[in-house]
Every structure is written in C-alpha cells, then in structure tokens.
Amino acid sequence: MATDGTKVLIKTVIGEERAILDGWLGLLKADGSLGSGRIREAELQTQAKSVLSQFRDALGSGGTDAGAGAYGTLRDTLADISRSRAIQGFTPTDTANFVLSLKEPIFDALSRVSGQDASQVAAGTWSASTVLDQLGLHTMEVFLQSREEVIGRQGEEIAELSTPVVRLWDGILALPLIGTLDSARTGVVMENLLQAIVDEEAEIAIIDITGVPTVDTLVAQHLLKAIAAARLMGADCIVSGIRPQIAQTMVHLGVELNVVSKATLADAFALALRRTGRVVVRKAPAAADDARR
Numbered sequence: 001m002a003t004d005g006t007k008v009l010i011k012t013v014i015g016e017e018r019a020i021l022d023g024w025l026g027l028l029k030a031d032g033s034l035g036s037g038r039i040r041e042a043e044l045q046t047q048a049k050s051v052l053s054q055f056r057d058a059l060g061s062g063g064t065d066a067g068a069g070a071y072g073t074l075r076d077t078l079a080d081i082s083r084s085r086a087i088q089g090f091t092p093t094d095t096a097n098f099v100l101s102l103k104e105p106i107f108d109a110l111s112r113v114s115g116q117d118a119s120q121v122a123a124g125t126w127s128a129s130t131v132l133d134q135l136g137l138h139t140m141e142v143f144l145q146s147r148e149e150v151i152g153r154q155g156e157e158i159a160e161l162s163t164p165v166v167r168l169w170d171g172i173l174a175l176p177l178i179g180t181l182d183s184a185r186t187g188v189v190m191e192n193l194l195q196a197i198v199d200e201e202a203e204i205a206i207i208d209i210t211g212v213p214t215v216d217t218l219v220a221q222h223l224l225k226a227i228a229a230a231r232l233m234g235a236d237c238i239v240s241g242i243r244p245q246i247a248q249t250m251v252h253l254g255v256e257l258n259v260v261s262k263a264t265l266a267d268a269f270a271l272a273l274r275r276t277g278r279v280v281v282r283k284a285p286a287a288a289d290d291a292r293r
Contacts, residue, residue, distance in 0.1 A: 005123030006063045008114065009106075009131075012124060013056050016109035021052050023105030031097055038088045047081055052102070055135075064127045066134035078135060079142040086146035095143045099136040103128060156188075163189050165196035171203040172272045173235075174265065175226075178211030186222040190229045197233045204272040205230045208265045210241030220255040227259055236275070240268035 013020065025048055029041070054074040062070030078099065085095045106128045114120035163185070166174045175193050179185075193205060207226065212219065227237040239261040242250075250257075262268040273280060 005125075005127035006059070008110070008120050008124035009064070009127045010056075010059050012106065012109045012113045013052075013059060015113060017052065017056060019112075020102075020105045020109050021049060023108060024048055024052065024102050027101045027104060028098065031094065031101070038085075038090060047098075051077060051081075051099075055102075059131070064131040066131050066138065071135075074135070075138055078139045082139050082142040083146045086143050086150060090143075092140065092143060096136055096140050099132060099139050103132055106132075163192050165192050167196075167200055168206070168269055169273065169276075169278070171201065171276055172206070172269070173197065173200060173202045173204070174206040174208060174269070176208040176211065176265070179213070181212065181219045181222045183222070186225055189222075190226050193226060194229055194233055197230060197235045202235050203276055204238065205235045206238045206240055206265065206268045206272060208241045208268070209239060209246075210243070210265065212241075212246075215242075215246045215250055215255070217253055217255055220250070220257060223257060227257075238262060238268045238271060240265045 025045060028044055028048060051074065054077060058066075058068075058071045058074050062068035065071075066075070081098065082095055085098075107125055110121050110124040110128070114124065163175065163177065166176070168174050173193070173196055175189065177189070181189070193207075196202065197205060207223065209215065209223070215223075223239070227239075230237050237259055239257060239259050240263070242261055242263065249255075260271070262271060270280075
C-alpha cells in the first residue's frame with residue numbers, strides 16, 4: 001500500500017515544529033538578510049514563527065493543496081511579507097528563499113521521524129516539496145506585482161518632476177521637455193501646463209523640446225495636444241529647441257506643428273516679450289560704477 005505523504009508531513013511538522021523553526025531561522029540568518037540592515041532579527045523571527053504555525057494548521061485542514069481555502073490566511077501573510085520586502089529593497093532571490101529555505105529543516109525532520117523507512121521519507125519529501133513550491137510561486141508573484149507597482153509610482157513621480165513649468169516673466173511661461181513623450185507623459189505635461197496657465201494668468205507658453213531626442217509623428221501629435229489644450233485656456237504657444245536634425249526628420253515625415261517655432265529658448269523668449277509689448281534694453285552703467293573701474 002502506498003505511503004500517504006501528507007500524513008507523514010503533518011505528523012513531522014507537528015512533532016518537530018520547534019526544531020524546524022530553529023533550523024529555518026538559522027538558514028534565514030545565514031543568507032545575509034540581517035547583515036543588510038533591511039530587516040531586524042526580531043521581525044524575522046516573528047515572520048518565521050507565524051508562517052510555520054499557519055503552515056501547520058493549513059496542512060491539517062487542506063493537505064498539500066496550497067490553493068485550498070485552508071491556506072487563505074497563510075497566503076495573505078506571505079503576500080504581506082512579499083509586499084513589505086519589495087518596498088524594503090529585497091531581491092527576488094531573498095524573497096523566494098524565505099519560503100523555499102523551509103524545505104531543508106523539514107527534510108531533516110522527516111529523516112529523524114521516519115528513521116529507516118525510506119518510503120515514508122520519500123513520500124513526505126514529495127508532499128513538502130509540492131506545497132512549498134506552490135507557496136514559493138505565490139510569494140514571487142506578489143513580490144513581482146508589488147515591484148511593478150513601486151516602479152510605476154516612481155515613474156509617475158519622475159514624470160512629474162521632469163516636466164516643470166517655469167515662470168520667465170509676468171504672463172510668460174516655459175515648459176522645458178526632456179526625454180521621450182508618450183501618452184502618459186503628455187497627460188502630465190498638459191495637466192502641469194494648464195494649471196500653471198491658470199495660476200499665473202499666462203498669455204504665452206513656450207514649449208522647449210531641446211531635450212527631446214527625436215520627434216516623429218507620434219511625438220508631434222502629443223505636442224499638438226498640449227498646444228491645443230493651452231490655446232483653449234487662452235495662452236498662445238511657441239515651440240523652441242528644434243535642432244537641424246529634428247527639423248529634417250519632421251520635413252521628411254511631413255509633420256506640421258502649425259505653431260510658431262524658434263531655434264532656441266532665448267529666441268522664443270525674445271518673441272514672447274515682443275508679443276506682450278515688452279522690450280529689453282541694455283542699461284548704461286552708472287557713474288559710480290565707471291569711477292570704480
């Protein structure tokens with residue numbers, strides 16, 4: 001008759017829980033997580049003790065099917081641990097090893113409990129590997145999803161920081177763009193620009209694309225959206241920073257911005273001043289300054 005590996009595993013985990021926990025903690029401490037300073041020893045002990053206790057209870061009710069309802073609490077605990085480790089800067093290997101390193105102390109405990117019965121050791125080892133591999137995959141899925149969310153939030157923050165609207169003069173704003181424009185970033189650009197137009201009661205907005213590496217039809221469409229939105233708010237737009245290579249590319253592609261453009265931000269600013277009825281003149285040095293010279 002075939003040996004029931006689940007029963008062997010349950011018996012082993014219940015009878016050797018303290019020894020399994022000590023062996024597991026020893027492996028977790030040895031992997032360098034504590035040395036990195038990302039987690040304290042007390043927190044690591046609490047996590048390991050909680051996970052092993054929930055694993056023991058889930059085994060008794062749900063067997064080795066980690067997707068069963070009996071494992072719901074354990075899956076939630078592992079998900080919380082994975083999310084916290086994603087934020088704390090743990091590597092995927094560190095996170096996966098938190099669960100998978102539990103195999104070794106359980107295998108050792110199986111050998112102690114089953115003694116010379118090789119069939120029991122093999123059956124228990126297979127059952128332990130099956131359920132712990134499933135839990136390890138669940139841990140990694142949550143970790144990777146959390147990392148993607150963190151990266152996404154950082155990308156949004158960088159996009160907001162990389163699209164500052166600068167007040168050059170009363171009623172004149174400048175929006176220096178750096179990097180590639182895409183749909184998501186265009187939305188941030190328009191939001192920042194429109195809000196600045198309202199706050200500053202701007203008449204002219206200069207969109208400087210000196211830092212944009214290439215301008216193709218898609219980038220041109222995004223620029224036109226920002227320009228159209230600014231015009232709806234009552235501000236005229238000037239595009240500056242179109243380099244010779246970009247100008248040639250736009251001509252070859254047949255891209256029409258339908259907006260006044262200047263080669264440099266300085267030229268665009270001078271035009272904006274003239275449009276608003278301002279003139280910049282060089283002031284003669286004062287007599288006192290001449291005397292000091």
